[in-house]
Amino acid sequence: MDVTLSKVQMDIAKEARRFLDKECPTDYARDMYEDERGFTEEIWAKMVDMDWMRVRIPELYGGMGMDQMDLTMVLEEMGRVVLPGPFFSTVLLAAEAIMDAGSDTQKERYLTRIAAGEIRGTMALHEPDGGADLGYIQMEASVHGDGFVLDGTKLFVPDAHVADILICAARTEAGNDPARGITLFLVDLNADGVSASLLPTMDGTRKLCAVEFKGVRVGPEGVLGEPHKGWWPLRRVLQRAQVGLCAESVGGAQRAMEIATEYAKIRIQFDQPIGAFQAIKHRCAQMYVEVESSRSISYWAAWAQDHGDPKDAALAASAAKAYCSEAFTRVSSGAIQVLGGTGFAWENDAHLYVKRAKANEQALGDPAYHREQVVQLLTG
Amino acid sequence: MDFRFTPEQEAFREEFVSWLNKNLPDDWDPSRYRNYDSQEEWGRAYSDFQGRLFDGGYTAMHYPKEYGGQGKTLMEEVIVSQALFSTCPELRIPGVVTHGMAVPTIFTCGNEEQKREFLPKIMDGTHIWCQGFSEPDAGSDMANVSTRAVRENDHYIINGQKVWTSFAHLADYCILIVRTDPTVAKHKGLTYFLLDMKSRGVEVRPMTQITGEAEFNELFFDDVRVPVEMRVGEEGQGWQIAITTLMFERVLGDAIMGAAYETNIQKMIELASQTKRSGRPVIHDPIFRQQLAQASIEVMVLKYHGLRSLSNQLKSKIPGPEGSIGKLLWSEPNQRITEAAIGMQGPNSQILGGSPWTIQDGYWQYSFLRSKGNTIEAGSSEILRNIIGERVLGLPKDVSRAKRD
Numbered sequence A: 001m002d003v004t005l006s007k008v009q010m011d012i013a014k015e016a017r018r019f020l021d022k023e024c025p026t027d028y029a030r031d032m033y034e035d036e037r038g039f040t041e042e043i044w045a046k047m048v049d050m051d052w053m054r055v056r057i058p059e060l061y062g063g064m065g066m067d068q069m070d071l072t073m074v075l076e077e078m079g080r081v082v083l084p085g086p087f088f089s090t091v092l093l094a095a096e097a098i099m100d101a102g103s104d105t106q107k108e109r110y111l112t113r114i115a116a117g118e119i120r121g122t123m124a125l126h127e128p129d130g131g132a133d134l135g136y137i138q139m140e141a142s143v144h145g146d147g148f149v150l151d152g153t154k155l156f157v158p159d160a161h162v163a164d165i166l167i168c169a170a171r172t173e174a175g176n177d178p179a180r181g182i183t184l185f186l187v188d189l190n191a192d193g194v195s196a197s198l199l200p201t202m203d204g205t206r207k208l209c210a211v212e213f214k215g216v217r218v219g220p221e222g223v224l225g226e227p228h229k230g231w232w233p234l235r236r237v238l239q240r241a242q243v244g245l246c247a248e249s250v251g252g253a254q255r256a257m258e259i260a261t262e263y264a265k266i267r268i269q270f271d272q273p274i275g276a277f278q279a280i281k282h283r284c285a286q287m288y289v290e291v292e293s294s295r296s297i298s299y300w301a302a303w304a305q306d307h308g309d310p311k312d313a314a315l316a317a318s319a320a321k322a323y324c325s326e327a328f329t330r331v332s333s334g335a336i337q338v339l340g341g342t343g344f345a346w347e348n349d350a351h352l353y354v355k356r357a358k359a360n361e362q363a364l365g366d367p368a369y370h371r372e373q374v375v376q377l378l379t380g
Numbered sequence B: 001m002d003f004r005f006t007p008e009q010e011a012f013r014e015e016f017v018s019w020l021n022k023n024l025p026d027d028w029d030p031s032r033y034r035n036y037d038s039q040e041e042w043g044r045a046y047s048d049f050q051g052r053l054f055d056g057g058y059t060a061m062h063y064p065k066e067y068g069g070q071g072k073t074l075m076e077e078v079i080v081s082q083a084l085f086s087t088c089p090e091l092r093i094p095g096v097v098t099h100g101m102a103v104p105t106i107f108t109c110g111n112e113e114q115k116r117e118f119l120p121k122i123m124d125g126t127h128i129w130c131q132g133f134s135e136p137d138a139g140s141d142m143a144n145v146s147t148r149a150v151r152e153n154d155h156y157i158i159n160g161q162k163v164w165t166s167f168a169h170l171a172d173y174c175i176l177i178v179r180t181d182p183t184v185a186k187h188k189g190l191t192y193f194l195l196d197m198k199s200r201g202v203e204v205r206p207m208t209q210i211t212g213e214a215e216f217n218e219l220f221f222d223d224v225r226v227p228v229e230m231r232v233g234e235e236g237q238g239w240q241i242a243i244t245t246l247m248f249e250r251v252l253g254d255a256i257m258g259a260a261y262e263t264n265i266q267k268m269i270e271l272a273s274q275t276k277r278s279g280r281p282v283i284h285d286p287i288f289r290q291q292l293a294q295a296s297i298e299v300m301v302l303k304y305h306g307l308r309s310l311s312n313q314l315k316s317k318i319p320g321p322e323g324s325i326g327k328l329l330w331s332e333p334n335q336r337i338t339e340a341a342i343g344m345q346g347p348n349s350q351i352l353g354g355s356p357w358t359i360q361d362g363y364w365q366y367s368f369l370r371s372k373g374n375t376i377e378a379g380s381s382e383i384l385r386n387i388i389g390e391r392v393l394g395l396p397k398d399v400s401r402a403k404r405d
Helices: A007-023 A026-034 A041-049 A068-080 A087-101 A104-115 A231-266 A278-307 A310-339 A350-362 A367-379 B007-023 B039-056 B074-087 B093-109 B112-123 B238-274 B286-316 B321-344 B346-350 B360-371 B381-392 B399-404
Strands: A121-124 A140-144 A147-158 A165-171 A182-188 A194-198 A208-218 B129-132 B148-152 B155-163 B173-179 B190-196 B202-207 B216-227
Touching: A007 A041, A007 A068, A026 A350, A068 A087, A068 A231, A068 A278, A087 A104, A087 A121, A087 A147, A087 A165, A087 A182, A087 A231, A121 A147, A147 A165, A147 A182, A182 A208, A182 A231, A231 A278, A231 A310, A231 A350, A278 A310, A278 B286, A278 B321, A278 B381, A310 A350, A310 A367, A310 B286, A367 B238, A367 B286, B007 B039, B007 B074, B039 B093, B074 B238, B074 B286, B093 B112, B093 B129, B093 B173, B093 B190, B093 B238, B148 B173, B155 B173, B155 B190, B173 B238, B190 B216, B190 B238, B238 B286, B238 B321, B238 B360, B286 B321, B321 B346, B321 B360, B321 B381
Parallel strands: A121 A165, A140 A165, B129 B173
Antiparallel strands: A140 A147, A147 A208, A165 A182, A194 A208, B148 B155, B155 B216, B173 B190, B202 B216
């Protein structure tokens, strides 16, 4: 047993901190908040040069073949600056899905280009009536010749408006059980009948879209993995993405805590720094408790994806997702309270963290959904 | 990074668990949370079992052999302690202060004679120790201790009162903090002693607590004579000794609680499966399912945070800042967990042990009440948040405390 970071992991974190502080401080998040695309090509190219697209992609396809835990180092730092843009959707959703379920041809065709930063991707999962239930997939894909035709609406698809490809989960056999009849499709966003429109969301740094599919034809080359059995790879991919959100949340909560404590040291009221008052001090101390405990379970969840058994990997992902996302919400909201009126103002960064926290809490299964998963795994 | 035990550690764990299953006392019933009717029987059961552990070579794994330990690392101690606290916490509880506080203090700060005199007799179960820190006017403000020790040739004469002294009624010795110099700043005038509880002038008065039991006591000292050889460190070092020894054993304590609470989650799943509401098990009720999940998640957090703190300490040899939150991660969740378990029982939660309608031997009724002490004993949540705020985050002390120090 050794739950400490390796030298390589610490170096990855240090490099990421250095790059992001210089190239993407929260000013970048603020600029992109108002920008429809939500990122600049210049920053994207620099992130490609940092090798971040390649961390998890196998060497065979131009990647570095590293673990989830290595990627965790980068994601924590990205959360710290509320990094906007399609990194998460491309690397943690599209690339992971292709890595898990794709054929050699699909991997060769797409992973190499993602690794090189040439294309961006995302995943379409949620449907209008499903709420936070990730297993509620009713959109129909009907057989057409040797392929399928997709019809329906997907919601909350991150960065679909700037993506080239999209992984779509749809039902190819009738029923309600996600374990049966779900197929994953690899869809070109330029294909006829696909249209993505930006939703006016609370967190402007993470763009979400509605994607309409109207008679979208997908050939056999666009079927990702085994037909009707898409739920199993999808679950593994979602677990990694959930764990990725945990890392982001830990980094974001850490920074929100720092903003609050730095202010508590310099803000004078009643002739002393407000951090001397226990009402403020204890709030800050509790932030530290939540940040460090979140980090511990986030590490476990990341480690379990590569080294735990499948049940542990699923349990860890759900437990960490529920815990870290709620902790991020509490810590960032607490930061506003410590900052007082200052924290309520647009010009202070606190709101960026609160908004990202809420976005992360609702993305890929809300805390209630994940707690239910935990009980099922513990008692099933 | 690796969250698993190494094959050697796993083999050791299996070896110990199999030894443990063969060496539990014959009259000890694992389905009861409390097997002993009187405190004296409980204390004897602890001592006998500690003797068995010692004979088996499973006590104080990380202490040197000459002091009754096994000369291994903290990792082996964690493995043994976790197995003990998830299997038979009852047989360990009377020794928690002894092993968690007296042993590290004597080992780290005691002189050679003290170590050879006291440690082996703790390890083989001969002696139980208690801790005389709190006083009526020195609770969270521990430096406010007013019990006095005055030097008289080769003795100190001690007068005063301690309170909340766990297991003093069973204890042979006491680790004690008293004031030797009332003229200097409060935390600088304290000195650490080892006290023989049989000394003349020591009086122990049990205090009945919220559970109806009497684990705690008041201790009164009336001209108690303590030989100079029983002083730990120098005069005036009492505060520093108390603080540092607490830090070193903290990760072990947190790891123990993680293991003990994993057992509680299993118990809670049984509870939820067996207890009915509207004719069906509460485990089918979505609200209680959420509470069960939250309880288990908080225990996972405690466990994996504990492993992280432990790893950092094994590697760097000094406790890191992340270790300072461990106690908050078990004491506060334990209150929520026991509260949830009580809630699952509905009106049956009012029934204690001894009725045909008693649930799980009345374990949760006891645990719910006992948990109210968790956020007070061994550093209240408020004091811990002061420490985190000031020492880890660097926030200023409040004006009144800053002035005094």
